[in-house]
Amino acid sequence: MDDREIVAFGVALLYLRRRRPRRRIWVHEILQGREQHGEFHRLVQELRLDGERFQRYFRLDREQFDRLLSTVGPVITMTTTNYRRPIPPAERLAICLRFLATGDS
Known part of the structure; x- marks a missing residue:
């Protein structure tokens, strides 16, 4: 590489870094209410009361879900940071189970 190519590369890099918009929020306002209104915190908690529906939804019964959670829970637990709270292991x-059961994201 000669000097002109290095300078052109540096200018292009600065241009790209300048154009990238800065992130103003970490979690969108809509997603901040997921602990009160999200599928897991509302639907899944209601499904735990009805074993048959829980089994149809996850393809596992409650005991299997709890046993699997106790096995993989420590591995999938993320640490809390100053920026945001992690998604709980359950x-x-x-x-993951819902995706594997249906293929829907």
């Missing part, structure tokens, strides 16, 4: 597992 919710992570529920999302």
Whole structure:
């Protein structure tokens, strides 16, 4: 690379860095209410009361879900940071199982 190519590369890099919009919020306002209004915190908690529907929804019964959660829970637990709270292991597992059961994201 000669000097002109290095300068052109540097200018292009500065241009790209300048154009990238800065993130003003970490979690969108709509998603901040997921602990009160989200699928896991409302629907799944109601499904736990009805074993048959829980089994149809996740393809596992409640005992299997709890046993699987106790096995993989420590592995899928994320640490809390100053910026945001992590998704709890039970919710992570529920999302994964629902995807595997239906293929829907």
